Amino acid sequence: MPALPALAQDGAPAASPAAIPATTPQAADTPGSDGLTPGSLYVHADAASREGDVVTASGTPDDRVYARTRDHSIRAETLTYDLKSGVATAAGHAELAAPDGTVVHASRIELDSDFKAGVATDLAMRLANGASLMAATAVRRSENVSELNRVIFTPCPICDVNGPKQPSISIQADKAVQDQDLRAILYRNAVFRVGGVPIFYLPVFAHPDPSVDRASGFLTPFLDYDEGRGGSVEIPYLHVVSPSEDWLISPQINTEVAPLLNLQWRRRFDSGTIVVRGGYTYGRNFGDFDQDGDGAAESNVRFGDRTNRSYLLAHGKFDLEGPWRWGFTAERTSDKTLFDRYNVRDTYQDNGLYYGDRRRLISQLYAERQTQRSYLSVAAFSMQSLRVARFDPVTPALNVFEDDKTLPLVAPLIDARWEPEGPVFGGRLRLRGSAVALTRDAYVGSPTLAPELIPPGSTDGLPGVDSRRISGQVDWRRTIISPMGLRWEPFVDARVDVYSVDDLPPMMGVDSDVFTRGRASAGVDVSYPLYRRLSAASDLILEPMAQLSASTDADLDPRIPNEDSQTLELDHSSLFRMDRFPGYDLMEGGLRFTAGARATLRWDDKRSASLFIGRSIRADDQDEFLTPIPDDPTRLYDPSGLADRTSDWVVQATFSPSDRIRGWFHATIDPNGEIRRGETTVDGRWGRRNLASLSYIIDRSNPVSGPLNRNYEFVQLSGEQFIYGNWGVAVNGIADLERDIITRSEIGLLFDDDCFRVELGWRRDNTRVRPTGPSEGVYIRLNLATFGGSGYE
Template sequence: MLLEADTLIYDNNDETVTASGSVRIDYGGNKLVANQVTYDRRSRRLIATGDVQIVDPQGTTVYSDKIDITDDFGDGFVNALRVETVDKTYFAAESGERRGGFLTTFNNGVYTACEPCEDQPDKAPPWRIKAKKIIWNQQTKTVRFENSSFEFFGLPLGNFPSFEIADPTVKRKSGFLFPGVTFRSDLGVGVSIPYYIALSPTYDLTVTGTGYTEQGFLAEAEWRQRFNNGEYTVTLAGINQANPEAFDRNTVDSGPDGDPNEFRGMMGTSGRFALNSRWDFGWDVLVQTDKNFSRTYGIGDYTDFVYRSEVYLTGLDDRNYFDLRGMHFDVQESNLNTNPNGTENFDARDQEQPWVLPSFDYSYTPDEPVFGGELNFDLNARVISRDKLDYTLSEVNPAFVETVNGIENTSSRLTAEGEWKRSFVSDGGLVMTPLLAFQADTTSVNYSSESVTAIENMASNPQIGVLTDIRDAYHRLLATAGLELRFPLLFASENSNHVIEPMAQLFARNDEPYSEKLGIPNEDAQSFVFDATSLFERDKFSGYDRIEGGTRANVGFRYSGAFGNGWIANGIVGQSYHLAGENSFAAPDLVNAGAYSGLETDTSDFVGLIGFASPDGLSASASARLDEQTLEVRRSEVKAGYTGGAISVSAMYAFIQAQELYGFDEDRRELSLGGSARLHENWRVFGSGTYDFETSVMVKSSLGFAYDDECFTYLMTFAEDRDRDTGEATQNIGFNISFRTLGDFGSATDSVSGL
């Protein structure tokens, strides 16, 4: 024992030792501080008085004016005490007694996880539990409340004869978790009761039962296990729907007429393991009885509209990358699909989704320069299998196929690409970057008769009017010689710096093979947008199935500015020119990826982007694509936002002109607004909305408010989604109440966090 004090008095008659004045005692990891401490040798007890503090080995601090405790700090009695744990939870009581070094009983006690107010220490915390007796067992890690009441901002909300919670230091303990409440018009009111089972420090299980007033009982279970090098989870859920008719007629949720969809279920699993410092192996797989069960009932992390199931192996070493994965896509929509014979089918759309077995990417960049420049090799391969032909009919004339989004049966492709480039800087500041690239690929296709018929029908469509070239294999070679010129000009003043950079690129290539005829599938280059961000790309297609051929020049200006007051600005504007050979963007493929892109003519549309940001949180940007002759707006997007102090707002307007052959027959115009405001130190309100100008429908809207501090959070939200075509609305009300150390109560997480 280490004892420090101003004065030490030994009384041999009474067998006491009294220390007074700045007393400090350290013993067995316990620390005691007081004005005076008297030690009785016969009873082996310490009596400390005056601003007493005891800190045990776990960091829990006891405050009192007087403490009577044994010399091993194991047993004791305290009057008018206050206890603060290392996890910032607080006990207070008229008196307390400690036994055995682990069992503490508080008489007429109070418990809370809210830190006392410094300005008003006597002010009631946001929440607290008052009890006739509080029993804290540090051995079993439990806190038991007897004859207790729960107070919220000083107001009593309910009395409880007896209940028990986990010790605040416990991270995992078996028991009931706080229940949850949800509401949807087709599900009814749902009450969820989860039970957590802590089986070991490395694995656990959570089972949840949810009762819906419309649909009955939903059972869920989630198993989680962690290892030194990774972790995995398994989720199961199922329900026998009591009232499928509550859903819209002839949807996946309700089932087709005469065949209601009653039993529904799913199994999902995900995991990731580090094989070593460079290699990771993982998976994320969803299997369900129909394509919309997990989304309808909000099962865990399986609610995405398009859910990608995959198994993968990845490797990363400096600038070298390896990725091998198999994938399948689930579109969780409620619509039934029609088979060719006219019957409704749950799985028709799912059969159109491909199995990617596998997809492979490898990138290698040598550490050392090659001929003074950078050399890069890329290898890509994919094998795609589809059970059902995916195609769309023309809106103008349904007798013709407009696009073939995916062929039936199997197709595979192997692509190898190499690129070398080196930059030279002249004395005058001109940056010259010559480039050489070579790409070779081979594609093998196993067409079904239905696929051949659809492709020939599409080729005969008067809007397209091209020939077909359907074969078992396609081999392509593309060589590129390029030169990029940049001339950055710096303009500096006392309060600002500006860089204007004229920029030009020239790429000489042979024509894209097979682009003049329909036949070769386009699976990974269907998404295509030409704007300022892609102006200076060597190949503007988004994937390997299409390659940009012919000779092309890209010309434009880039600007960046920094001002003394902290403002920054940037911009880019330019145009692309097809100079020789065949224009790949004017050549139709099975999805018409280049149609209406702005690159299908020899002189492209103008593209531009400008933006700024201020140090006080204000930012804005605008981008557009304008017709090269009439300057008509083909595509535009405007964004603005402000974040500062108590207010945060954002706005975005987007316009995309109709792209009929690309699958969009009408213009698209949308305005999205969002914002939040902190009304008080702890109160905030927030909302968002999206309005479709073409259909005059408020597609999405939401409103919510919240209270949050260090120990309590309350969140209330209302959201409404409307169908763009029918205007039918779906409402969702969500709320969540969180008491620190006690638990959460309210809606499923996704119903509130999605806002």
């Protein structure tokens, strides 16, 4: 029997004439959490008496005896308690609640003076985490060891509003030992039952005690079938070295290809954590390959020599005493398709100060220093790309990937900010500095190089452009609110950049150069929030806003590579920034006026809707923002929406008509009324567990037609619908509307209750990046409460 536990029902009843507070002669005066001093006993019963040191109380099945002592509570039809020895005996629907939340039910319970040993018959125990343990007899040998006979254990509820029910999963055994030193429950002759039906037998079995956060043992396996790997099972084993360290050994066994061994090591230190994850296999590549040259790829072909294949995904974070902290990531793989071929999970994570995007791994070392008024970061990183640069139309296994030599080594990258403690001229002053050095081995053209720097003809053998930059910026802003509520924010901004560039293309006539540019700006932001109460449960907020700024010319020298400003997410927040590009390499100048308005409607506390519309106008066009089409450098287009005198319209909305439905919409619309980019998502819930999410995204910024077109349009749907009780269906799908194909789809039958979830379904993958081509197969996702592991997302 585990520690015999806090009151789990309605608390102590009010005292009555039959309530007997009793205290042993040795009791101390310091009261416990229940207000009783050690050794004291509180009893509430229909009838109670005391003979010497023995208290006897009796009640009825409908009105049982209630007693409290040593932070434990007892209910039973009859109770005897020896005040001198501390021995208690409860019989008749006996119930004992311990301080940790565990509740024990039995027909009879006998406990020693410390409540650390005892005997119970017809035991039923509800543990603090909701699991249940039942036995015909139970003997608690010590504080840490309990022996139980004819046992049933289940992590599932055994009762609902309709009374007792069959648990989804249970273990039945002749004998079980709960050893809290080992932090485990050990079984002899264990029979596993699902819905009461026996499905598996083991002569011996063990699992962690339900109170254990983690313990060594096997976790829930991952079952899968893929046309490239065949049948696949991954069996994770967790080895806990100490409370601060563990190993996860997870071999993936495949029927058609070589196995993959996955390892993970985690260690927590006083100031931080290190996680090292890796995998290894020895075998050939496999996938769709046109062996006979007939223009059609044969499926699941093994090709190439057997060789070592591996990956490493590691990160560490350390928060030192004082303002400093540091960390690292180390991410590399021997094969650009290893993750895809073996379906390695959770490979692209944001674990450092900087992060690569989908299908790019990053290795970095960084340090940060942050105080209330200052910030400094110093970092260095390199990347490995797993992106496909050119898709092979016949053989996905021969896709051409992005060359890692075209990606720069960034070392160092320094960012610093500082603000004085008090106001300066009544406003906030901020100083900012930045420095970076980029070294690239191989040539890369657009959009890194300006159109006039891109050499005609072949670029094979050209070196990559190396660059270094130092920037300094001063930003001052003050907020003034007029008596009528008009908000004025005048601002001044000045910035200086110094660039050094090497290995420029030969057509420039110069190999390296150093040049300086600067920009000074001044302006004012104006907003006027308007509030109106529409009813007792609704209100409307209107917020028109505008910005007028004047700057010197941007001086965008074509020799400056565009490394950090190639993508721009124009939205309601970036529209009013002085520097709307995310980096330093591109900047705006001249006279500019930006206006927008936001309307927010709120009603019934949890319901709301908002809409923002805005646009920017400048005095002159900014042709430097035009970018060559990658496959046709003589043609230019505007990916930013800021090159013309009038920017794209920015439209953004959120809506939540109930606490079960919410949505979001964002779009940039060019001056011709065409959507350049757009995205919307709607999430909904109904019933107790039914849910669905629908997303739509479109990009029309690429003007090329035909096979070189890089526009995209996707719809994604995921949802779960329970049809009968705990049985339901789950669907996931992504449709590529541009190519008119379902790129990914899943449909499965699921069972889900409070402790057990299993999903069995069919999956098809048509993504072009997969080296094995289109694939379909059966998947199983399993989640067992208490027994360890999940594997389900």
